[in-house]
């Protein structure tokens with residue numbers, strides 16, 4: 302039989318796109334450079350120093366004094382799964398308020414962890430008044446409330462006032478998914494009384510998907526350590542396992558991860574070296590700019606983009622009072638083929654904007670202005686490209702109206 306000729310492809314040379322969807326967004330070149338740094342062994346003192354530095358940086362990013370702040374290797378849902386599988390014992394009551402696709406994801410993961418689940422829902426494009434969540438906590442008395450902060454599927458940000466305090470009053474833990482908001486909007490873990498929280502790199506942190514920064518407090522550490530079962534091949538002599546049922550995942554076992562990130566440095570997985578470098582750089586860049594400056598930049602670019610969209614005769618999607626500062630939903634006008642517009646933007650402008658799913662499929666575009674991409678220039682470029690492509694689709698707007706309105710907003714926001 303003839304040996305097939307080897308299939309060898311060309312060297313990678315991806316097109317240079319401006320990624321302005323709901324994530325991943327264009328990575329900061331400094332993060333890409335960090336990814337290319339030489340590998341180190343995971344117990345090399347230089348590497349463990351970087352691990353410790355990451356913990357210090359993440360605490361500042363999350364505005365917390367928590368001892369535990371580290372990375373879970375995997376995309377943002379790896380952080381979600383690690384927290385939920387480590388906290389939920391089958392049969393535990395869990396409450397998930399759902400205002401978009403990612404609330405459904407939390408419910409789905411909690412269900413797989415064996416939770417006795419209660420969900421409450423509100424229409425997509427709106428958020429819950431906090432009192433409604435608090436009333437549900439009082440009624441269902443859950444062990445855990447799992448809540449999305451900013452749901453990119455609907456572009457809405459849930460107000461957090463009073464929810465953490467209500468959880469404390471009723472002896473519940475609060476977990477928050479801040480995947481899409483960390484670094485782009487205020488995420489104040491200690492002030493909000495959040496017990497555990499997670500995120501990803503690929504949104505306002507301007508990194509690649511593949512690492513999930515998390516933090517949790519001592520209440521959670523105590524709970525999880527009560528379920529600690531260390532792998533036999535690495536358990537120190539005389540190790541006594543916790544009384545609670547073993548965590549159902551090895552990879553996502555927060556008790557073993559604490560021993561890996563803590564002074565014990567007990568071997569668990571092989572830390573994703575390059576992703577740790579990337580995460581360190583992502584956090585460093587945001588903190589160097591300053592959290593408040595970074596949030597203000599996201600807010601300003603978003604306001605300019607919205608002004609431009611509306612000046613073009615397009616409608617903003619959802620409750621404007623609770624719109625995330627880093628992603629904008631735009632209603633696809635009647636008679637316009639939303640996917641054709643996205644394809645033309647990609648082909649002719651190397652610009653990616655987002656589609657949507659579930660009940661919003663084919664109804665809105667989602668434009669991300671996150672992290673490295675949240676600039677006035679990018680917002681103007683996007684508005685001009687959209688104007689051009691829409692004109693070709695027969696949706697004419699006054700030439701330059703979008704970018705003029707955005708510029709006016711930007712000018713008004715600059716110091717005199």
Ligand SMILES: Cc1ncc(COP(=O)(O)O)c(C=O)c1O
Nearest residue numbers: 376377378403451453480481501
């Ligand atoms: C709010 C939210 N949660 C979770 C996720 C899941 O993240 P990943 O795809 O990185 O696992 C996303 C991704 O878009 C998100 O926006």
